[in-house]
Amino acid sequence: MKDEMPEEDVPDGWSVCKRRFTGHFKLVAEYENDETGEKVRITPYKTYSQPGFSNAHRVVLVDPEDGVEEIAVGMEVEHVEEAEQVAKEAMMET
Numbered sequence: 291m292k293d294e295m296p297e298e299d300v301p302d303g304w305s306v307c308k309r310r311f312t313g314h315f316k317l318v319a320e321y322e323n324d325e326t327g328e329k330v331r332i333t334p335y336k337t338y339s340q341p342g343f344s345n346a347h348r349v350v351l352v353d354p355e356d357g358v359e360e361i362a363v364g365m366e367v368e369h370v371e372e373a374e375q376v377a378k379e380a381m382m383e384t
């Protein structure tokens with residue numbers, strides 16, 4: 291697993307605001323568009339109702355004007371690499 295998404299992997303016009311791993315191989319990250327203020331966030335997500343640790347991720351786009359839009363959640367972004375790829379694609383589309 292990568293320690294971090296290198297700055298050069300973030301699309302032009304975006305910067306890494308926060309990026310850290312939890313103790314359970316899940317990522318908490320926030321990327322911000324320098325011009326528009328839009329943010330893409332990756333957070334741990336639990337897909338089951340029993341007690342325990344998160345087993346997947348949630349990727350959202352936060353638009354200052356339109357609010358929060360869920361991009362991907364649950365098992366479609368189970369692993370860190372999948373969540374980062376979805377986040378990167380969302381950044382390139384905005």
